[in-house]
Amino acid sequence: MTDGGADYCFECIGLASLMKDAFSSSREGWGKTVILGVDMHGSSLNLNCPELLRGKTVVGSLFGGIKAKSDIPLMVKRYLDKELRLEEFISHELGFQDINKAFDLLLEGKSTRCIIWMDK
Template identity: 75%
Template sequence: MTDGGADYCFECIGLASVMEDAFSSSREGWGKTVILGVEMHGTPLSLNCYASLRGRSVCGSLFGGLKPKTDIPLLAQKYLDKQLHLDDFITHQVNLQDINKALELLLEGKSLRCIIWMDQ
């Protein structure tokens, strides 16, 4: 389908087997695999060393490369200055007693971000 592999492969699930598949799917010579998912089971990652010698590479990206100490205050200020419009991503708001409804909306793919009010 890609005539030799993909230039960039992204793994977002967090399974070592999918990380290995993504690496194997990258193009020989310059393919790059970016691992975004977090492997929670402690499964070791096994990659073909010969493939990396032939130009394939793999890197990780935790939180998209965000640096919490410097970037979070900057993002917070942009939000307060109305330069970052996060409110547009809120699709639902529910009270704490309706938390199961929030989970249902998420599982059904109907909710992007839901605020759960604790004090109402």
């Protein structure tokens, strides 16, 4: 289907077995596997060393790769200075009693981000 493997593979579940599968599915020579899921069982990740030597890579990304100590205060400042307009990403605001409607909007592809208000 990919004629040799995918250029980029993403693992988002947090299972070492799927991390290995994602790595095995990447293209030899330049395939990149990005690990996003967190393995809660503390399992080891066993990879085929010759595949690494032939150019496949594995990287991890916790919280999108930000450096929390320096990046979060910077993002907060940009938000407060109106440089970062997060409100534009909110498509709906609903009360908790309408939480099922929020899921329906998501499944219908009509919601980008929905805020659920607990006190509405």
